[in-house]
Amino acid sequence: MHPKQFVWPGYARKHGKKGVRNKLLVVHTVECSSHVARKIASAVGNQAEVVGFAGCNDNAYAVRMLSALVRHPNVGAVLAVGLGCEYIQPEKLAEAAMEEGKEADWLFIQDEGGTIKAIEKGAASARRMLATLGRAPRTDMGLADLVVGGECGGSDFTSGLAGNVVAGRFFDLLVDAGGTAIFEEILEAIGLRDLLAARGADAAARRSIGAACDKALAYCRIVRQYSISPGNFVGGLSTIEEKSMGAVIKSGSRPIQGVLKVGHAPPRPGLWLLDTVPDPHWMQHGIANPNDNEGLTALIASGCHIVLFITGRGNVVGNAVAPIIKVTGNSATFAAMPDDMDFDAGVTLSGETSQAETAANLLRLVAATAGGLSTKSETLGHCEYYIPYKYQDANPRPCACGRED
Amino acid sequence: MSAGSAPAAFQISANDNVATALCDLSPGRVRLLGDAESGEIEAVEPIARGHKLALRHIAAGENIVKYGVSIGRASKPIARGCWVHLHCMGSMYDEKSNKLDPVIGISRETRY
CATH class of the missing domain: 3.40.50.2300 (Response regulator)
Incomplete structure (x- = not known):
């Protein structure tokens, strides 16, 4: 499989931008x-x-x-x-x-x-x-033009073992092909501050990742709530640290270029962390992570053409602006909800297919979706979105290059 | 899970001290998949699908390691083959973690 083999007709927009839907x-x-x-x-x-x-x-x-x-x-x-x-x-x-x-x-x-x-x-x-x-004029589009987001919701124990692992492998492939990947859910990076910060591409990125993690932890302490629920505990996740590691694994292994605030597009390709946590003032403005649609909409507002939604238990939602590809690490969920689930990553748990092969199959599905193939949620007419009241500072400095669009 | 036929658990990183049950486990032999060094372990109590199994003796206060990172701390000694969850471990961040019912996952302190 060569990255250059993936070429599809996109929609040419002003300023050299390209879209996968119209x-x-x-x-x-x-x-x-x-x-x-x-x-x-x-x-x-x-x-x-x-x-x-x-x-x-x-x-x-x-x-x-x-x-x-x-x-x-x-x-x-x-x-x-x-x-x-x-x-x-x-x-x-x-x-x-x-x-x-x-x-x-x-x-x-x-x-x-x-x-x-x-x-x-x-x-x-x-x-x-x-x-x-x-x-609308058409133009050739490839992986280097593509921005893909990663979000998880309705997680179960397979998310951290299979679904997010395959998504992480996919993001490595996308970034290596010159593309752009964005992950969020920093509230689910509790206990992983140093591990994430060490992946920063430069000193400025390392600093901003550390600061974003500190802010997320401070938020959890103040509201006395971590992003973990009774369903997670019943499913076998014991602590927020365990859930966090299972979530962060979907970011793959490549260097993190910097931290984005919601609504700001990455200034250059590579892997980016999206900070969706309210900035101080939060008692007036905003709850972090009210539901999965909010995270999906935030990723799309930062320019994602397509979002991978990793869901072990099986969330059914789509989005009004971008195709959502639903990946489950649970083969039983994939079998039980065939009209909603797009991709079964659970095959890596049974040993049927390797992680590398499964990630390559996911890349093929993403490219086909970018080329116009309807996702399950598009076919079903899912078109959710969610924009909450929230406060975030307007002028982030996403990276050392100081560029901002 | 298609691996559900034979009792199996999944160990993610080589230095983990827990593995995740891929199906409901009864006491007895369990096949270890993933990065596991030894191919088998003896479960000493029932462990539900998705829950963790101790791969070796873990002392009270020792870190619980999964994905090669610490995901919490043992609140009491845990024997090899035992169920590892809220009754014997807790978060190092979330102060509610030690007050949760290990079976239904809700706070034991909430009154309705």
């Missing part, structure tokens, strides 16, 4: 405009995806998330739907999309004269954009 995104800027946003999507036969933020109050983190999603290379056109009295401005989101060369439009329900007229106007605008979306 979606029309309907964005609600507050929960109050979500019904109209969904009705617009269904008026065009659900050929549009819906994302949005529930809150009405000012939250820079949510603005950063939505701005990143409308700029995402998997998105070809944007319709932003506001109510008219909330903080987040649909016009600004439409402008951000247009700066990226995308078709975009926006409306306020209050300005249109209510629900019915807003749906009519939005649906007409969505139909217009769908007609031109099909003419």
Whole structure:
């Protein structure tokens, strides 16, 4: 298997970006405009995806998330739907999309004269954009262009033995091919600070990894809660340290280039750590890791084209903006949930297939998905997203190179 | 798990002092898969699938090692072949760890 053998037609975006999907995104800027946003999507036969933020109050983190999603290379056109009295401005989101060369439009329900007229106007605008979306220019794309995220949820004992191990091997292959990998869940790196920091590519990366781990531990101490649940204990995981090591193993073995904050894309290829933990101020703003959809959406807002979701017990979710490939280390789950699970990494436990061979098979599936193959969650119409209230500092320094986009 | 037919446990790193049961284990011989040096161990009590089995005697206060890293500390001596979980080990970070019911995993201190 040679990395250069994987070439597929992607979607050419401005500034040399490339996407693996070509979606029309309907964005609600507050929960109050979500019904109209969904009705617009269904008026065009659900050929549009819906994302949005529930809150009405000012939250820079949510603005950063939505701005990143409308700029995402998997998105070809944007319709932003506001109510008219909330903080987040649909016009600004439409402008951000247009700066990226995308078709975009926006409306306020209050300005249109209510629900019915807003749906009519939005649906007409969505139909217009769908007609031109099909003419998006194509371009060759390969592993070096690809950004893939890793997330785990619904974990069981196989996650740390097989699912995450194979994901880690896959990330090594991707990084070696010049691609980009992002992992998160630093709340599940308790006890592994020094081990992770030692993997930093340079002194600045080592410092920022150490600082992110210290912040995560301080957060857990203050809220008196670690990311481990009764189900984990019943399944045999005894401590947060044990769960952490099983989670961190999905990052593979390559050097970590630096730490990203949510909504910031990696400035260069390689393996990156995404910090999703709230910065101090957290008592006002935010809970870390409220559910798996939040982690998936955060990874995608940092530019992931595709996310591997490693789930031993079998979580079923997808995402509105990027394909989710569900990998299970539990062959029984794979057999029990065939409509939801994309990949069985449990074959490495029984000795049927080696880890290296299984990771290579996963790479083939990722490349095929990037080339247009539907994931199980895409086929089933899963299009989840989740953006919580949270506080994070706006100006991270992800690496020594000092570049920031 | 297709390895479920023969009793088996999985040892991840060579210097681990625990292995993970791949199926529900009864007292008796267990096949060791993974990096294990010896191919077999004797389980001395029932150990549920996904739970840990001591590969050697572990003294009270000694680190429990899995993935080659410490995942907690023994709260009492653990004999080779015994079940290793909340009743005999605890987290070095999570202060709630020593107050959990080893079977159902919830805090023994929570009153409803």
